[in-house]
Amino acid sequence: MAREKLAQAKADAAKRGQLPRREPRRKAPGARRDGGDPQLFGRAIMELLAARGWEQQARVGGVFGRWSEIVGPELAAHTKPESFADGEVLIVADSTAWATQVRLLARTLVRRLNEELGDGTVTRVRVKGPQNAPRPAGGLRVTGSRGPRDTYG
Secondary structure (H helix, E strand, O other), rough: OHHHHHHHHHHHHHHHHHOOOOOOOOOOOOOOOOOOOOOHHHHHHHHHHHHOOHHHHHHHHHHHOOHHHOOOHHHHHHEEEEEOOEEEEEEEEOOOHHHHHHOOHHHHHHHHHHHHHOOOOEEEEEOOOOOOOOOOOOOOOOOOOOOOOOOOO
């Protein structure tokens, strides 16, 4: 019965010259979408980041994820970014020599990171060397306690 009514309605519309569309309606360029309309995934993520105020954190996370592309593979093999807060990036180096090298490159790193994140985002690079590394054991180590001026110990 429902099919008959649908066929009847289509026939009446055809007589009036109002045939149903075969193609979906397209919105004019620049027209706003309704809240329930499907969106592109990238656009939806960008809107979510903007609404929550997470845009800068997402960009910083992207830079941390592409660290070797930004600083080069050799420097990236010995350093890693640890945190970003108040315009300061904390970089951890695996040796004191590499920590010194990063300190010498600090201005260049600030400039390069601001190219990626936007001007003025990074104001300072702080470098942390290896912490509490175990001392290597070997034949040249003296065990036990030695007193001052103890030469026969």
